[in-house]
Each structure stands twice: as C-alpha cells, then as structure tokens.
Amino acid sequence: MADTGARPHADVHIAGDGFLLRAWRPDDLDALLRHADDPQVPRGLSERFPHPYTRADGEAFLAGHVVDFRHPVFAIEIDGEARGGIGVRPHAGERGHAAELGYWLGRAHWGQGHMTRVVSAYLGWVVPALSLRRIEANVLDTNPGSARVLEKNGFAEEGCRRAAIQKADGLHDLRLFGRVWPG
Template sequence: MAEPARTPLRVEGAGFVVRPWRIDDLDALLEHADDAQVVRGLSDRFPHPYRRADGEAFLSGRVVDLSTAWAIELEGRACGGIGLLPQQGEREHVARLGYWLGRRHWGRGHMSRLVGAFLDAAVPAFGLQRVEAFVLDGNTASVRVLAKNGFQPEGTTRAAVCKDGRFHDLHWFARLWGEAASGH
C-alpha cells in the first residue's frame, strides 16, 4: 500500500491535531470506524462493518481524495476524520464539510473546537467563501457543532437519503466568509 498524498494543512489546538492521514493510522482507524453508532449519520461510502480492506482502500486514496481529507488525532492517535469536498466551476468558492469522531470521544466538545480551528486554516488555504454541511435527521450533535461554528440552517431536503431501508431527511447548513459574507 502506497503512502497517502500529503497536504500542507496541519492544525493543532487544545488537545487535538488535524493532520494528513498516514499508513500507520490503519489500526486506529479500524478501532474507531467499525462502530455502527459512528456510521449511522455518514454516507454509505463509509461501510459497516468497517474491515481492514476498507481501511487500506481509504488510506491508499481509493475512497476519497486524501488531499482534502485529514485525520483527527486525540491522545496521540487518529480517532476520526474531517474533510472538504471543493466544488468546481461557478461554485469553486464553495466546499462541503464532513467529519466523524470515534464514539469514545463523543460529548466532550472536541468536534466543536476542532471544526472551528480547522475552518480557520482551511478556508483561506482553499480560497473559500462558503462552506456547506449536510446532516442526516436525528444527528443533533452534528447540528450543535455546526451552530457553535456559525453555520446557519438553509433548508431540509425531505426523504433525500435511504439508509438501512429507511428514508431520511437531509438538513442543509452553510457559513459564509469574506466577500460572500459581507454581501449578505
């Protein structure tokens, strides 16, 4: 397995590091990703059960572009991920934000702090004016993370996702920066 692509973005904060994924993160990735509670609000790109082959495919860049996906490190080990999906063309000033965290670290405010620090670094690095995030119905913790970081609700797409045989609404949030923020 080849080493994932490197990105210059690295963010350090109170008790956390956001950094590029590394091949030696595989065991930590498997430990935290193979949890039905973690994947319940994520895309089917994030399978359950999460097997070694899934982790190897991810870390080799065959699942997502690792130049826009980073590891969340707490207590010296990777335990989650955060990423951006930059848009193109007339939407090149926009990126979609996604994140997940191992359940052992839930409820401590880590994600709220690190999303803010991450966006402080990523928005200028990628020349963004708008960041969007989509939250599956029932994921109130993610809604709180976004609200604490200045995201505003923009709407709900009803029955937008079918997961585990059930239809779910998808809630859309966004935050503006720079000229886009001053013009609205």
C-alpha cells in the same frame, strides 16, 4: 477517486485544544479500524463509510480509493492516535468558491466538545488556504449532535431535503447547513 500519490497538504499540522489535525498515514490503519468499526459511527454518515468497517475498507481509504487526498482530508489525532477525520470536497466552476464539509469522530470522544473545536480550527485554516467563501454541510435528521457542532461554528440551517436518504431503517431527511465568509 484513486490516490495519485500527490498529497499537497501532507505537511499541514493544525494543533488545537486536545487534538492535532494532520494527514492520514499508513500506520493509522489499526486506530482507524478501532474507531470506525462501531455501528454508531456511520449512522449519520454517507454510505461511503461502511459498517462493518473492515481491514479492506481501511486499506482502501488510506490508499486514496474512497476520498481524494489531493483535497485537505485530515486525521483527528487525540492522545497520539487517529480517532476521526475531517475534510472538505471543493466544488468546481461557478461553485468553485465553495466546498462541502464532512467529519466523524470515534464514539468514545462524543459529547466532550472535541468536534466543535476541531471544526473551528479546521475552518480557520481551510477557508483561507483554499480561498473559500462558502462551506456547506449535510446533516442526517438522526444526528442532532452534528447540527449543534455546525451551529456553534456559525453555520445556519438553510433547508431540509425531505426523505432524501435511504438507510436500512427507512427514509431520512437531510438538513443543509451553510456558512459564508465575506470577500
């Protein structure tokens, strides 16, 4: 969806242990390219995250042509540089109380607990900010690290969509995780 220019969450800053969540900025392009153009990063992500990750891909993302920046989609800043991203895509209608969570982090920061803390801080803000009651996330079968991040944040595995995703190396299962907040 194209960016309308309206970014209602542009002033949000969520500080955590070793990171800052904030709106993406045009000057994040070089950092985005540095961390996104790694063949290991998109292995567990949707095809909206390409490889190779080109300058044109980064420019399209930052212009709002890949995700809708009216939703809370933030850069994960570590040591003063955008090194990943996190966001939710809210559902509508009878599912309007729920949203789908997605995130990624540059490989240099994997295995250090950053994503577990990032997800915790983000959920602590986004659930009340959007009056959500349910967050769900899909995890590719080749991404057990992401499943652990969700489990550490109170998500339960709710099912598996067998052979749901076609990647270059074949069909993959998609694991569904969910977390519900009382009303």
